[in-house]
Amino acid sequence: MNLQELLDIVQQMKPADLSLYYPQGDGAGFWAAARSAGALAQELDEIRAEAVRLDGQAIPELSYTLFSVFAETGSRLEYERVYFERRRRLNTYVLLALLAPEQAGIPEPLADILWAVCGEYTWCLPAHVPAQHDAADINRYIDLFSSETGFTLTEISLLLGERLPPLLRSRIRHEVELRIFRPFLEEGPYEWETARHNWAAVCAGSIGAAALLAVDDPDRLAGILLKTERAMGYYLEGFGDDGACLEGLGYWNYGFGYFTYYSDLLRSRSGGRLDWFRLEKVARIACFQQHCFIDGSLVANFSDSLPEVRVHTGLSHYLAGLLPEVERPPSALRAPYTEDHCSRWAPAVRNLLWSAGAPRADEAWRPASSYLPDAAWLVSRHVSEAGTFGFAAKGGHNAEPHNHNDLGQFILSGGGEVYAADLGSGEYTADYFGAGRYSYDCNGSQGHSVPVIDGRYQQAGLQFSATVLHAAASAEKDELTLELARAYGLAGLKALVRSLVWHKAGQPRLELTDSYRYEGSPASWTERFVTWRRPELLAPGAVLLPGSTGGGVEVTYDPQVVEPEITAHTYRDHFGRETLWHSLDFQVLQPGAEGELRFIFQFL
Structure with a gap:
């Protein structure tokens, strides 16, 4: 598809509003019902328990010393533990705010963590930026986690809407523009734009999704989507016709998850005119999860994959509702709220949005x-x-x-x-x-x-x-x-x-x-x-x-x-x-x- 064809579709897109997430756009009704829905009780208890753990704790600092560890030793865990703990804090307080739609405004801990994330030196991990770089150029780098953060903040801003203070909403728009949209359009092409693995889906998918939620100018949105669509094409080239993810099930959850989050928003806003799920190959990729499980939570964990995997229920139910060949996983395989050590917002919120009201699955995978x-x-x-x-x-x-x-x-x-x-x-x-x-x-x-x-x-x-x-x-x-x-x-x-x-x-x-x-x-x-x-x-x-x-x-x-x-x-x-x-x-x-x-x- 060329730019003009994409622009024609963009100019006719439905608005980016709460109807992308809730029936009739009724967010308050959805979350009020979720609080009393027995099907989500365990998930909500886990979120509340995490809030209790965080209560009274200061926001951990991403210090210069932590940032320097990777360049000095090659170790990633020291910085990343703190980085992901901040993301966990952000997710938890946002979800608690969504679960209380009757409250005006947002609590102070949520406002503070939003402000803190907006003020991070970079949203990238130290492992993904050159050790020798000029601080003036730091925003030209885009990695998995910076693009995810841009999508996260943009989506939170839309979901919370007027409950966010105007300054916070303005700060989010400014930082996402500075760190994500502008470099994507002006500093690329990035190596991951032609990657045939999870980086293309996560980076481009997050940027494209954020643009679908926040970019009003049709020409600019079409330019971002053109680059995103091309990157998604490269991502799909990394799969054979059998739909297998050579990176393993964990990276299928990650890469194909972000491919799905983006494709869902694109499909919704375009009224189905842009729909990756029409492709037979995409349907076969969607079935990969059900092939991988061999015994309970144990999987065929070739490559950099964990021996045991818990499923993202939101992603699983969404795909099963869209594609009849996709099996719903047993409920016992649900990933707890705290299991994702990277604390990613997009799957966390969709585990609630896309699981509410989903049909029950069998108690175990079939042979x-x-x-x-x-x-x-x-x-x-x-x-x-x-x-x-x-x-x-x-x-x-x-x-x-x-x-x-x-x-x-x-x-x-x-x-x-x-x-x-x-x-x-x-x-x-x-x-x-x-x-x-x-x-x-x-x-x-x-x-x-x-x-x-x-x-x-x-x-x-x-x-x-x-x-x-x-x-x-x-x-x-x-x-x-x-x-x-x-x-x-x-x-x-x-x-x-x-x-x-x-x-x-x-x-x-x-x-x-x-x-x-x-x-x-x-x-x-x-x-x-x-x-x-x-x-x-x-x-x-x-x-x-x-x-x-x-x-x-x-x-x-x-x-x-x-x-x-x-x-x-x-x-x-x-x-x-x-x-x-x-x-x-x-x-x-x-x-x-x-x-x-x-x-x-x-x-x-």
Whole structure:
């Protein structure tokens, strides 16, 4: 779409008012009803409890010392904890004000945190601006969090309306113009405008959404929307036709969430003339969440993703109400108000707006197996009289967004416990996204259930890839066969075929076979399996991955071919906590020019 076509639509748009959020624009009626609606009682109790925690606390300061930590050490957590605590404070006091529509004005703590956020040196995180920059140019930088903040303040201003003091409303308009709209139009193009991952959706989506709420001049609004629409096109190019998000479910929640928040406002204001949800590909992306869950709150957490994910109920209900192929998630998977450590406003308020009155979902996901061919993911959720069991495995390549060197990686779970694990995302630091990325166990193949060959791990880059030889999903079994030789960059490795067969009996089992062909013989060959459980040697040919209350998974192997070795390791998880994991290594006793290594993982 060109600028003139977009301008024609913009000139006919409906007003940016409360009807974008509430039936007949009746915000007071909506929030009065929400207070007495049993369906939202738990969410509201969590918000009120957070207000009690905050009561009497001073607004934490974003000091120069905190801002400087990242440049000096590469650590992000010190500044970000305070930054996100301020956002939590903002969200909580705004939601409390909305829940009391009969009150005139706003309370002092809300006015003060709005003023404080408007006065921050930058809305960007230190990790996203150059360490050496001129303070006079600080507003030219736009990152995920600055764009989110612009959207947040603009939306709060619209929702609270005349209850906000005129000076606060004026300050918000001024700061959003200075930090978001003007640089977006005058300082770009920004690198994220053509990104094929979450940055395009979050940054452009937040700016486009804020513009839809606050920019009155049609020419200016059309100019912002033209850039936003182009960025959204690039974002969608990052998905294959299977709709899989290679960054994992957490980044689907994030990127596709902001894509949805923007697209909803665009669709509403344009009267449906601009509607991304008409695209079949967007509908397939919307279904990604229901494919990812394997066992309760456990997910296929490949890439920088957490092993357990709670759902954004607002986003989920909105998509299910719009697209019949989207399943509503079980209510038990609802993310509590305080779970988002980044304290993002847009999903927090929509968890209330879009969940009120939504139909109840089933108590659990239905059994399902999905093969996503573009991502080369096989994901299975098996339910039997013995309980729920999960299996996931992947191919792909080692240059994916938030890449891990993990071709052939698999996950096994049962009864809410993970037995073959993916470590997921570690603590984000400068080095984590720099030259040392693959020295971290959670990122390098040393921390994944894949072979170590001649002491060599998988390599990073697009050329280090897997080929899918066979993939199938049925009621009885799921199968994935991969050629992995190219993942290692070893001249002597001529073939490495990994076969994974998931037998879905009452107590399911996974059969894993690695067949290789080598020019000469490798000096060493290690079959590595990663687990949270501490493995126990049962007898020659059998190792137990124990469950916390009994049972578990028995791993059987040929003791004439391989010898087990158990090692404890630690890594720093996404929240900076030292976390224990175990490698169950099977050392091949006499590696030759050819070999077949077979293991059975049997649930007990």
